[in-house]
Amino acid sequence: MNQYKKYKNLFSKIYEESQIQVDAKMSEHIYFKVGGPVDILLTPNNIQQLKESITICKENEIPFYVIGNGSNLLVKDGGIRGVVIKLCELNKIKRVGNKITAECGALLKDVSAEATAGSLSGFQFACGIPGSVGGAVFMNAGAYDGEISFVIEKAEVLDDKQEIRVLSKEELNLGYRQSLVMEKGYIVLSATFELTPGDKEQIQSRVSELTTRREDRQPLEYPSAGSTFKRPEGHFAGKLIEDAGLKGFTIGGACISEKHAGFVINKGQGTAKDVLDVIHHVQDEVKKQFGVELQPEVRILGED
Structure with a gap:
């Protein structure tokens, strides 16, 4: 039973009807295409709506979660109790000189395209990352x-x-898949990137090269959250998993990709439990065979 449905009227005071969904299927909002419903899904189109939403949640003791494009997220089959605030509508991108400022919901591929259009080099690496700017800063995304x-x-x-608050690069304390934003639970509103003027043809060539490499090496034809595990120090997760003989390992509708062992994919009709069971089996086997503990890179929300 949705115990938070009664709070919809509070959000209706600041949102259009189209911006509020009750019992929204999270499987339609994350790349894995699995997971149960969230009680209330909000899609603010400005920062004021975001702030007022958080105020309502805190005043009424409603649990809430802020997400971006859902590309690095796994929602459990029982769904999420409370509110999910999805920031995909905050997606403006502005280029001035050699700098690009993008709101949190802007897609990295769109920022990369804007950089290419402006003959700016440095953002090519992100051309194929499916996430948004907010999530990318949150976890210091890379490729x-x-x-x-x-x-x-x-x-x-x-x-x-x-x-x-405005945080400088140094204040953000960005490390491998970590940041001050993650540590403190802050919400990224926008980011400014400083790029290098370059030759447009060379920039586009690098984007094309990385796009081809990604298409050749990653199982893009299946739902997934990209690289499932963080890179353990001194190792590569995909190589450890492959060396453990786990390529193609399957539970239910989830399996280790035959194309790239670093990816857990949903081959169809998979559940979040299937995905989690595969993740746990991989962790156990890699630990047993090589003594290395793999940590998920994917963010996991919800209840069983």
Whole structure:
């Protein structure tokens, strides 16, 4: 039973009807295409709506979660109690000189395209990352020898007191799949990236090269959350999993990709439990065979 449905009227005071969904299927909002419903899903289109939503949740003791594009998220089969605030509508991108400022919901591929259009180099690595700017700053996303920390100048965040702060690159404390934002539970509102003027044809060539490499090596034809595990120090997760003989290992509708062992994929009709069971089996086997503990890179929300 949806115990939070009664709070819909509070949100209706600040949202259009189309921005509020009750019992929303989270499987339609995350790349894994699994998971149960959330009691209330909100999609604010400005920062004021976001702040007022959080105020309502806190005043009424409603649990809430803020998400971006859902590309690095796994929602359990029991769904999420409370409110999910999805920031995909906050997606403006502005280029001035050699800098690009993008709101949290802007897709990385769109920022990369804007950089290419402006003959700006440095953001090519992100052309195929399916996430949004907010999530990318939150976890210092990276690929192909590049990462957010290499190009970010500053980020605008909403802190735990709902005050807007501007954090410099140094203050963001970006490390491998970590940041001050993650540590403090802040919400990224926007980020400014400082790029390098370059030759447009060379920039586009690099984007095309990385796109082809991604299509050739990753199981993009199946739902997944990208690389499922963080890179353990001194190792590569995909190689450890492959060496453990786990390529193709399947539970229910979830399995280790035959194309890239670092990916757990949903081959169809998979459940979140299937995905989690595969993750746990991989962790157990890699630990047993190589003594290495794999940590999930994917963010896990909800209840069984």
